[in-house]
Amino acid sequence: MAAVNDHQDIKREKILEASHQRFLHYGYSKTTMNEIAGDLSMSKALLYYYFPDKSQLYIAVMRKLANDYIKNLEEHIDTFANLKDAFVFQINTNHDFIVSNYNFFDFFRLNEQNLPDTIWEIVEQVHLAELNLLSRAIKTEIERGAIKPVENPEEIIDLLLDALHGIKVSAVSQKKVNFPRKEHLDEIHTKRLLLIDIFIKGLMY
Amino acid sequence: MAAVNDHQDIKREKILEASHQRFLHYGYSKTTMNEIAGDLSMSKALLYYYFPDKSQLYIAVMRKLANDYIKNLEEHIDTFANLKDAFVFQINTNHDFIVSNYNFFDFFRLNEQNLPDTIWEIVEQVHLAELNLLSRAIKTEIERGAIKPVENPEEIIDLLLDALHGIKVSAVSQKKVNFPRKEHLDEIHTKRLLLIDIFIKGLMY
DNA sequence: TTTTGATAGTTTTGTTAAAAAAGTCAGGAA
């Protein structure tokens, strides 16, 4: 019984890996179920034995990516010397994640408006993990007496996460590029560090 | 000669006003040249005598709005008690502008990426006006000794404007739309005020 | 110079048919 499920899980994993590669390389709409099946030398029908439909398969891949990302964040909770270090870690991790999976997210760009709720749940989970990591850090910092107590630390973190997101968007939307080029990456990074620096000082006594 | 040009200018103004009302109420794509002409009891052909095409007409309206906006900013330069007041003024002015011209900007929502360069020039002019207002304010504040001297005040202002922009983007992407809905605008406004509050404290001694 | 009706040209919209891809299922193999 366990052996059977193990086997199922292994197969599922293989499908997820192959799907990830396809989605990452060609995007959602340019990937067909036949191609994924072909990569694994199996029939398309078998994919439907393991996953109910294409979008669910995509979502399963996304959930896996998100879980890895979240796990990484959780492993680093309460490991920072100060609030700034926590933010620097979050910025780097998030950035790497977006960059290395950029093409995978064409699903978002295509569907734009009406994404399945499950997707938003995953996005929300990721956001909560970031929020959690940084909230712990800000609370620790408050306890340490390094910054002023605030009645709602989560709100403050949320605000700064929004602001950091804006730094990327502004740098990118300054003309017709969908994604930051290598020469922009350092600029974005520097700007974010500067923002954090000022922001955190604004929280101090 | 001068009378003739005056008359032309007046007519142009009338066309711009009527166009503004149409664009504001129905948006760019749901406004036809026939309707604008009808509002003014003139032939559609006459519109083409005064403006080369529909998009140029739209841009002319936008330029007028932008010029009024910029003029308003310039009139308030150096009239603030402190840096925060300057930022609050900028945020409020910007907020009012977006709210009262909300439907007008559906042109942006439709075209998304590939807008004519002229549009971006206008956006840049507005940005420069904001930058100028706030740079003057931050320099004054530094001279006054209220905040720490920085080697490049414009850079700091630019950073904060980016962050403020990010507040909009994040609020939007959470709600699954490309452009903020009216009901989000107040939320964005509140968050922005909170952000500048913390940010400015971060600039103090 | 200003204005317009008529009309030319272009974009959008709606329709349809073929192609491609998603998704299903009866039945065979392990």
Place this chain on the structure above:
DNA sequence: TTCCTGACTTTTTTAACAAAACTATCAAAA
């Protein structure tokens, strides 16, 4: 019983094209 497939059906995408709506032009009149 679980895993797997080929053949099949259904749905979606694409292309082609005609009709409609709209933008844009122009000769001629006021």
